[in-house]
Amino acid sequence: MTEPNFKNRTLYHGDNLKFLRGMNSETVDLIATDPPFNKNRDFHATPDSLAAGAKFQDRWSWERDVHQDWVDQITDDYPRLMEAIESARFAHSDGMGAFMCFMAVRLLEMWRVLKPTGSLYLHCDPTASHYLKAVMDAIFGWKNFSNEITWQRSNSHNTAKRYGNVSDTILYYTRSGNYVWNRQYQPYSEAQLSRFRHKDQNGKRYKLENLTASRANSSSGKFEWRGTMPPPSRGWGYTLEQLEEWWREGRIQTKRDGTPRMDGLKMYLDDAPGKLAMNIWTDIPRIANTSSERTGYPTQKPLALYERMIRASSNEGDMVLDPFCGCATTPVAAERLGRQWVGIDIWDKAHEVVVDRLKNEVGLFGEVHYKTEPPTRTDDAQPAAPFLRVKQVHEPPGPKMSRAAMYEHLLEQHGPRCQGCYRDFDDPRYLQLDHNVPRSDGGLNHISNRVLLCGPCNRLKSNIYTLSGLRRQNKKLGYMSKDLL
Numbered sequence: 001m002t003e004p005n006f007k008n009r010t011l012y013h014g015d016n017l018k019f020l021r022g023m024n025s026e027t028v029d030l031i032a033t034d035p036p037f038n039k040n041r042d043f044h045a046t047p048d049s050l051a052a053g054a055k056f057q058d059r060w061s062w063e064r065d066v067h068q069d070w071v072d073q074i075t076d077d078y079p080r081l082m083e084a085i086e087s088a089r090f091a092h093s094d095g096m097g098a099f100m101c102f103m104a105v106r107l108l109e110m111w112r113v114l115k116p117t118g119s120l121y122l123h124c125d126p127t128a129s130h131y132l133k134a135v136m137d138a139i140f141g142w143k144n145f146s147n148e149i150t151w152q153r154s155n156s157h158n159t160a161k162r163y164g165n166v167s168d169t170i171l172y173y174t175r176s177g178n179y180v181w182n183r184q185y186q187p188y189s190e191a192q193l194s195r196f197r198h199k200d201q202n203g204k205r206y207k208l209e210n211l212t213a214s215r216a217n218s219s220s221g222k223f224e225w226r227g228t229m230p231p232p233s234r235g236w237g238y239t240l241e242q243l244e245e246w247w248r249e250g251r252i253q254t255k256r257d258g259t260p261r262m263d264g265l266k267m268y269l270d271d272a273p274g275k276l277a278m279n280i281w282t283d284i285p286r287i288a289n290t291s292s293e294r295t296g297y298p299t300q301k302p303l304a305l306y307e308r309m310i311r312a313s314s315n316e317g318d319m320v321l322d323p324f325c326g327c328a329t330t331p332v333a334a335e336r337l338g339r340q341w342v343g344i345d346i347w348d349k350a351h352e353v354v355v356d357r358l359k360n361e362v363g364l365f366g367e368v369h370y371k372t373e374p375p376t377r378t379d380d381a382q383p384a385a386p387f388l389r390v391k392q393v394h395e396p397p398g399p400k401m402s403r404a405a406m407y408e409h410l411l412e413q414h415g416p417r418c419q420g421c422y423r424d425f426d427d428p429r430y431l432q433l434d435h436n437v438p439r440s441d442g443g444l445n446h447i448s449n450r451v452l453l454c455g456p457c458n459r460l461k462s463n464i465y466t467l468s469g470l471r472r473q474n475k476k477l478g479y480m481s482k483d484l485l
C-alpha cells in the first residue's frame with residue numbers, strides 16, 4: 001500500500017480518467033459511484049435550482065467518445081476485457097460498445113486505486129447493467145462479485161405495454177476476499193412490527209424469541225441450564241454467560257415451575273436494530289420535489305442510499321472516492337459519516353454546488369480543495385490492474401520487434417496467408433500487419449496480438465471490429481472454404 005498523493009475533501013474538475021490515472025495505487029477504501037447509464041438522452045438541471053445550468057450528455061459513439069489509445073490499451077493488455085466489450089457491441093449496438101470501452105478504462109484505474117480491502121459500488125440500471133457486470137467480472141474477477149442490489153427508486157411508472165421500470169441496479173464488488181463489512185439493517189415491515197405484540201409493565205413493546213438453535217450434529221449448547229435441557233436435536237443458542245445475564249435482567253419468561261421457557265427471550269422493539277439488509281432495497285425513496293436535500297441536479301441520488309453503502313463497506317476515517325460525483329451526494333454522505341472523501345466531475349459548476357451543499361447540509365465552511373490538474377504519482381507508477389495484463393502471446397523471446405521484424409516473424413509462422421479469409425498469396429506484399437482488433441499505432445510496443453491480413457479483410461475489419469467478427473462475416477459470405485474453418 002502507498003501513501004495517498006491527494007488530500008481529504010478534494011474535488012477534481014475535469015475528465016475523471018486523467019485524475020484516476022494520477023492517483024497512487026491502493027489508496028482508497030471505497031468507491032461508490034453513479035456514472036451515466038447510457039440512456040441515449042441529455043440531462044438538464046431544473047432552472048432556478050442550486051444546480052441550474054448543469055447538463056450532461058448520456059449518448060455514446062465509437063467515433064466521438066472512444067480514444068484509440070483506450071482500445072489499444074485494452075486490446076493489447078486485457079484481451080478478456082475486450083471480449084466483454086465486443087459482446088456488448090455485437091449484442092446491443094456500437095453505442096453500447098463505446099460506452100463499455102469508456103467505462104472499462106476507468107474501471108481498470110478504479111480497481112488499481114482501491115486498497116486490497118476495498119469495495120466498489122457501481123450504480124447503473126438495466127440498460128447496461130448486464131454488460132457492465134461482464135466488464136466488472138473481467139476486471140475484478142467473478143469471485144469478487146458480491147451482490148446485485150436492486151434499489152426501488154419509485155412506486156409506479158406508467159410504461160406502455162410492459163411492466164413499469166421502477167428500479168436501479170447497483171453492482172457491488174470487492175477487491176479481494178478480505179474486505180471491510182459492517183452489517184446493515186433496514187426498518188421492519190408492518191408484518192414484522194406486528195410481531196412485537198407484547199408490552200411489559202413499563203409499556204415497552206417486545207416479541208418472544210427462541211433461546212435454542214438447531215444443533216442436530218453438534219454437541220455445542222447441550223448443557224443443562226436452570227433445570228432445563230434443550231430438546232435432543234437442539235442446543236442453547238447462546239453461551240451460559242449470556243443466558244445468565246438476560247436472566248438477571250428479567251428478560252427470560254418462565255414457566256409456572258420457575259424454569260426458563262425455551263421461546264421466552266424478550267426482544268424489545270427499542271433495542272432491535274431492524275431486519276438485516278438484503279439485496280433489495282425498497283425503503284429509500286427518491287428525493288421528493290420539496291425535499292431540503294434537492295439541488296435540482298438532474299440525476300441526484302438520495303443521501304440515504306449512499307450512506308448505506310458507505311456504512312456497510314468503510315469505517316470512520318476511511319477514504320471514499322466518487323469519480324462521477326455530480327452534485328456531490330457521495331462526498332456529502334461521506335462527510336456526514338466521518339469518512340474522508342475525493343470527488344471528481346466534469347461538470348463546471350460541481351464545485352459551487354459541493355461547497356454549498358457541504359455548508360448547508362454538513363456545516364463545513366471553506367475546506368474543499370478544488371483542483372483542475374491531476375496529482376502526480378509518487379508510487380511505483382504500476383499500470384492499471386497489472387495482474388490482468390496478457391503479454392507476448394505470439395511475441396518471440398528477446399528484445400521488442402519493429403513492425404518490419406514482426407512482419408517477417410508472422411510470415412515465417414503462417415506463410416503468406418491472410419488470417420481473415422485464409423487465402424494464400426503469391427506475393428506477401430498483399431498482406432498488411434494489423435491487430436486482432438483495430439488500432440492505428442505504428443510503434444514498437446504491444447505486438448502481442450498482431451496478424452497479417454489482405455487489403456480487403458483489413459478494410460472490412462475496421463467496420464466489423466474484430467478478427468473473429470471478420471471471420472464470421474467471411475464465412476457467411478462464403479469467402480472461406482469449410483476446411484479452413
Ligand SMILES: C[S@@+](CC[C@H](N)C(=O)[O-])C[C@H]1O[C@@H](n2cnc3c(N)ncnc32)[C@H](O)[C@@H]1O
Pocket residue numbers: 014015016017034035036037055056297299300301302323324325326327328329330344345346347
Ligand atoms: C448520474 S450523474 C451522478 C449523479 C450523482 N450521483 C448525484 O447524486 O449528483 C453522472 C455524472 O457523471 C459526470 N461525468 C460524465 N462523464 C464524466 C467524466 N468523463 N469524468 C467525470 N465526470 C463525468 C456527469 O457530469 C454527471 O454529473
